[in-house]
Amino acid sequence: MQIMKKNYSPLKVITILCFTLFSLSVNAQGVVSSNGALSVSGTHIVNESGNIVSFAGNSMFWSNSTWGAEPFYNANVVNWLKNDWGSTIVRAAMGVGPENGGYLVDQTGNENRVKTIVDAAIAEDIYVIIDWHSHDAHNQQSEAIAFFTNMANLYGSYDNVIYEIYNEPTSCSWSNDVKPYAEAVIAAIRAVDPDNLIIVGSPTWSQDVDVASLDPITSSTNIAYTIHFYAGTHGTWERSKAQTAIDNGLALFCTEWGTVNANGDGAVDAVSTEQWMEFFCENSISHVNWHIHDKPEGSAAVIPGASPNGNWTSNDLTASGTLVKSLISGWPARNCEGDASVSDNDAISLNVYPNPFENTIHIEGEGYFEITVFDAMGKQILVDYGMNSISLNTNDLAQGSYILQLNSLQGVKRTKIAKL
Numbered sequence: 090m091q092i093m094k095k096n097y098s099p100l101k102v103i104t105i106l107c108f109t110l111f112s113l114s115v116n117a118q119g120v121v122s123s124n125g126a127l128s129v130s131g132t133h134i135v136n137e138s139g140n141i142v143s144f145a146g147n148s149m150f151w152s153n154s155t156w157g158a159e160p161f162y163n164a165n166v167v168n169w170l171k172n173d174w175g176s177t178i179v180r181a182a183m184g185v186g187p188e189n190g191g192y193l194v195d196q197t198g199n200e201n202r203v204k205t206i207v208d209a210a211i212a213e214d215i216y217v218i219i220d221w222h223s224h225d226a227h228n229q230q231s232e233a234i235a236f237f238t239n240m241a242n243l244y245g246s247y248d249n250v251i252y253e254i255y256n257e258p259t260s261c262s263w264s265n266d267v268k269p270y271a272e273a274v275i276a277a278i279r280a281v282d283p284d285n286l287i288i289v290g291s292p293t294w295s296q297d298v299d300v301a302s303l304d305p306i307t308s309s310t311n312i313a314y315t316i317h318f319y320a321g322t323h324g325t326w327e328r329s330k331a332q333t334a335i336d337n338g339l340a341l342f343c344t345e346w347g348t349v350n351a352n353g354d355g356a357v358d359a360v361s362t363e364q365w366m367e368f369f370c371e372n373s374i375s376h377v378n379w380h381i382h383d384k385p386e387g388s389a390a391v392i393p394g395a396s397p398n399g400n401w402t403s404n405d406l407t408a409s410g411t412l413v414k415s416l417i418s419g420w421p422a423r424n425c426e427g428d429a430s431v432s433d434n435d436a437i438s439l440n441v442y443p444n445p446f447e448n449t450i451h452i453e454g455e456g457y458f459e460i461t462v463f464d465a466m467g468k469q470i471l472v473d474y475g476m477n478s479i480s481l482n483t484n485d486l487a488q489g490s491y492i493l494q495l496n497s498l499q500g501v502k503r504t505k506i507a508k509l
């Protein structure tokens with residue numbers, strides 16, 4: 090058994106060195122300078138060289154005036170997320186209204202907060218999403234057209250900028266409500282900016298990408314579709330919808346996700362989060378975590394009272410912020426494992442006992458397999474190999490929850506384990 094170390098082959102060492110050098114060059118040059126304009130190619134996002142790319146970063150909280158997140162809309166936060174978290178993308182979530190303090194009632198305040206984040210992202214050489222953060226955008230079409238026309242005039246020449254024209258439609262129709270709205274707003278943007286990436290939502294809080302994939306937008310190019318998930322609520326069922334959309338030819342881009350429940354609160358679900366990250370990794374899907382704010386709820390990245398200017402220590406981060414920071418910073422070098430569609434496949438044999446365990450845990454699989462154990466932060470802490478069965482001595486593991494992953498010829502399967 091190996092704890093916290095692996096034996097690396099010369100080839101793997103060279104690969105890691107290349108990754109490191111690549112990361113350094115990206116950091117030195119900036120992710121946008123390195124990749125240039127993004128575009129959709131088949132089911133992927135590609136950079137200016139045509140290489141498949143994906144990015145990981147953070148969403149701001151609702152921008153609404155008086156909702157409390159306004160102080161976090163500043164350049165210091167963007168600088169900190171880039172340099173301390175390794176974020177390569179941020180999202181300005183512009184609350185529209187008619188909720189209190191939204192764009193429809195305070196146009197200048199909200200627009201200025203968006204511009205602050207976009208300008209900061211351009212200065213930091215990272216990507217930025219301009220998000221029409223609404224659940225009712227198809228009833229706000231003329232306002233959205235005016236806003237995005239303005240944004241395209243201001244920012245359409247910057248490769249940094251991505252337009253997200255409808256955060257989360259709810260119970261409306263894709264073909265009758267969202268798609269006609271999207272086509273109208275896309276036409277307005279394209280009249281000014283012919284090329285930057287545009288991301289479209291779908292009904293049921295941007296879960297119905299499979300529905301959209303049956304009637305996709307064909308009026309323009311460089312259109313991607315957002316998939317939103319909250320790990321405590323959404324799992325295999327929604328990933329199968331995402332897989333259907335990909336199989337039908339859509340390029341997906343996760344502009345919002347949470348480690349907790351769909352209401353934005355509750356405990357971090359590290360196992361479900363890991364399953365989603367693996368799916369995204371295997372499909373090269375970018376992801377942007379909700380949210381940067383000190384609101385007292387599970388999805389907030391920092392604790393109440395944390396500075397709105399970054400400079401956060403580990404003590405300033407919530408459980409969600411701690412996990413998300415490790416996922417974002419590890420994203421560029423993350424190794425994907427096989428096919429995500431079988432990550433939680435019932436057909437793959439995996440029996441683990443006792444669970445919870447004290448010192449020794451027995452694992453039964455089928456044929457030759459590799460076992461990897463991740464801690465709650467997604468960090469790999471143990472690797473071993475077996476044929477049909479194996480017993481692991483876990484004396485070196487601290488008490489707590491872990492994710493055990495089995496890789497075999499049959500595929501990949503994960504389960505949660507706990508040490509007493």
Ligand code: MG
Nearest residue numbers: 245246282285
């Ligand atoms: Mg452009």
